[in-house]
Amino acid sequence: MERNQILLFLTFLLSAVATVLGIVHIATNSGSSKFSSGTGGGLFQSNEIGAAVVSIVGEIHSGESTYDSTGADTILRELRDLEEDANVKGILIEVNSPGGTVAASQEIFNELMHLRKTKKIVVSMKDVAASGGYYIAAASDYIFAQNGTITGSIGVISFSPNFKGLMDRYGVSVKTFKAGKYKDMYSPFRDSTAEEDDIINKQLMDTYHKFVEDVAKGRNKTVKSVEELAEGKIYSGEDAFRNKLVDDIGGRREAHKKLSELCLYEGLIPLYEKEVTPFDRFLQSFGVLFEGSAISSKKISMMLESPLLVILPSSLGKWNL
Numbered sequence: 001m002e003r004n005q006i007l008l009f010l011t012f013l014l015s016a017v018a019t020v021l022g023i024v025h026i027a028t029n030s031g032s033s034k035f036s037s038g039t040g041g042g043l044f045q046s047n048e049i050g051a052a053v054v055s056i057v058g059e060i061h062s063g064e065s066t067y068d069s070t071g072a073d074t075i076l077r078e079l080r081d082l083e084e085d086a087n088v089k090g091i092l093i094e095v096n097s098p099g100g101t102v103a104a105s106q107e108i109f110n111e112l113m114h115l116r117k118t119k120k121i122v123v124s125m126k127d128v129a130a131s132g133g134y135y136i137a138a139a140s141d142y143i144f145a146q147n148g149t150i151t152g153s154i155g156v157i158s159f160s161p162n163f164k165g166l167m168d169r170y171g172v173s174v175k176t177f178k179a180g181k182y183k184d185m186y187s188p189f190r191d192s193t194a195e196e197d198d199i200i201n202k203q204l205m206d207t208y209h210k211f212v213e214d215v216a217k218g219r220n221k222t223v224k225s226v227e228e229l230a231e232g233k234i235y236s237g238e239d240a241f242r243n244k245l246v247d248d249i250g251g252r253r254e255a256h257k258k259l260s261e262l263c264l265y266e267g268l269i270p271l272y273e274k275e276v277t278p279f280d281r282f283l284q285s286f287g288v289l290f291e292g293s294a295i296s297s298k299k300i301s302m303m304l305e306s307p308l309l310v311i312l313p314s315s316l317g318k319w320n321l
Contacts, residue, residue: 048087048270049087049089049265049269050087050088050089050269050270050271050272051088051089051090051091051092051120051260051263051269051270051271051272052078052082052088052090052091052092052271052272052273053091053092053093053094053271053272053273054075054078054079054082054091054092054093054094054274055093055096055274056075056094056095056108056136057069057070057094057097058070058096058097059097059098059099059100060072060097060099060100060101060104060105060108060133060136061100062101062103062104062107070097070100071104072103072104072105072107072108075111076107076108076111078274079108079111079112079115082119083115083118083119088119089119089120089263089265089269090119090120090121090122090259090260090262090263090269091115091121091122091259092122092123092124092255092256092259092271093112093121093122093123093124093136093137094123094126094252095123095124095125095126095129095133095137096125096126096127096128096129096133097128097129097130097132097133097136098128098131098132098133099130099131099132099134099135099153100131100132101132102132102156102207104132105131105132105135105136106135106210106214108136108139109135109136109138109139109214109218110139112136112139112140113139113217113218116139116140116141120141120259120262120263121139121141121142122140122141122142122143122144122255122258122259122262123136123137123140123142123143123144123255124144124251124252124254124255125145125146125151125237125246126146126149127148127149127150128149128150128151129145129149129151130150130151130152130153130234131153131154131155133151134152134153134154134245135154135211135214135215137151137246138214138215138219139214139218140218141262142247142248142255142258142262143245143246143247144246144247144248144249144250144251144254144255144258145237145240145241145246145249145250146237146249146250146251147236147237147238147249148236148237149236149240150234150235150236151234151235151236151237151240151245151246152229152233152234152239152240152245153232153233153234154211154212154215154226154229154230154231154232154233155208155211155230155231155233156207156208156211157204158200158203158204160186160187160188161188162188162191163188163189164189164190167189174189176189182196182199185200208230211230212227212230215230219244219245221244229243229245237249256268256269
């Protein structure tokens with residue numbers, strides 16, 4: 001009996017060690033840009049002409065991507081690796097995102113605009129490609145959307161919770177010590193002043209105008225024409241096509257064909273996608289997050305239900321949202 005207990009304990013211990021090692025292996029290797037064939041064939045070799053698939057999924061934020069969000073650092077690393085490979089002639093970007101933070105969306109947009117000088121870029125929109133998702137899509141040569149895609153939402157929002165009324169009701173107060181008149185401008189413990197509201201609104205308008213200007217630049221449109229379609233308005237894929245926010249109606253098949261044409265490739269250019277191991281898929285099915293910024297990203301994602309580009313004050317990162 002005692003021998004069986006020892007064997008059972010050793011089996012459990014070995015299983016636990018193997019599981020931990022597997023998780024560590026996935027966590028340390030999931031950020032690498034390994035692409036395998038999405039149209040049949042073996043691993044992507046440097047002497048093969050092809051195009052790469054890059055996915056923008058979930059909320060967009062700075063840092064590393066997780067299984068249900070897009071991190072700018074991860075995407076920028078992938079794009080720069082692809083830029084260095086002369087045999088990668090194009091990039092198919094699949095967008096399924098309601099938006100995210102300003103700086104992360106801008107970083108990816110700017111990198112794609114730079115990459116567009118040497119590579120052909122086509123976007124295929126899925127369920128949602130709004131705000132930050134549309135911001136990124138605007139940097140491509142050609143955009144496809146499905147009829148039922150939700151897109152547009154060219155707008156910016158900033159918010160901070162205000163607990164003052166609740167605190168007054170229960171006689172709770174917070175004493176703040178600060179060096180700098182506006183240091184607690186986003187404080188949830190008091191009402192903001194008119195002067196602070198003016199500062200925040202200016203910040204929002206500066207970001208909004210930059211958003212509109214970048215969309216105009218990416219889409220080769222006038223700023224005025226984009227402004228008429230902006231103001232946070234959302235569109236179906238059909239509406240977006242009629243208003244020339246997207247170029248055509250279609251999905252991956254149509255986007256793949258168009259990318260092949262732009263790359264001057266006879267037939268369909270081979271597509272290569274980032275490798276996902278069976279263990280990756282197993283973890284993803286349970287929503288397990290193992291990347292560095294996963295926990296904070298999950299908290300922030302609760303604030304991003306509306307498909308709008310978001311300015312997050314640093315103080316919000318301290319709250320258990």
